[in-house]
Amino acid sequence: MSIVRQQPTVFFPWERRRGLRSVFGGGRARQVLSLGLGAALLALLWHRERRASEIRATRATITAVYGAVANWRADHDRGCPASLADLVSSGYLAELPRDAWGKVLRVACPGRKDPRGFDVSSDGPDGEPAGLDRVE
16 A cells, blocks of 8 residues: 655746635735725714714794794784795894705795694705605
C-alpha cells in the first residue's frame, strides 16, 4: 500500500480566487463601506427632518390664519371672508399667508370638520388641492 502525499500548493497573492468576502474583508474596504452607509443614513435623516420642519412651519402659519379668520367672524356676525385677501386688506393679516412650499393657504367656509365653522389648510408639497399630503 502506498501513501499518496499531496504536494503543498503555493499561491501568489494575485493567483487566489477573490470573492466578495475577500473584497469586503479588508480593513480599508470595510471603512469605505461603513462611511458610505453612514453618509446615506445622514442624508435620509436630514431629508426627513427638513420635511418635518416644513410641516411644522406650515402648521404655525395655519394657526395664525385660523386666529385671524376667527377674529373676522367675530367682527362680521359669524360671516366668512371671501378670500384671504380680504383679511389682508382689512388689517387682520399683514400679508397673504403662504405655506412652507410657497403656496397660498386655503380657507373653506363652511368647513369639512365643522359645518358651522371653517377650515384652514395647505395643499402640501405637491400642490394638489385635495392631495394626500395636505396639511390641516
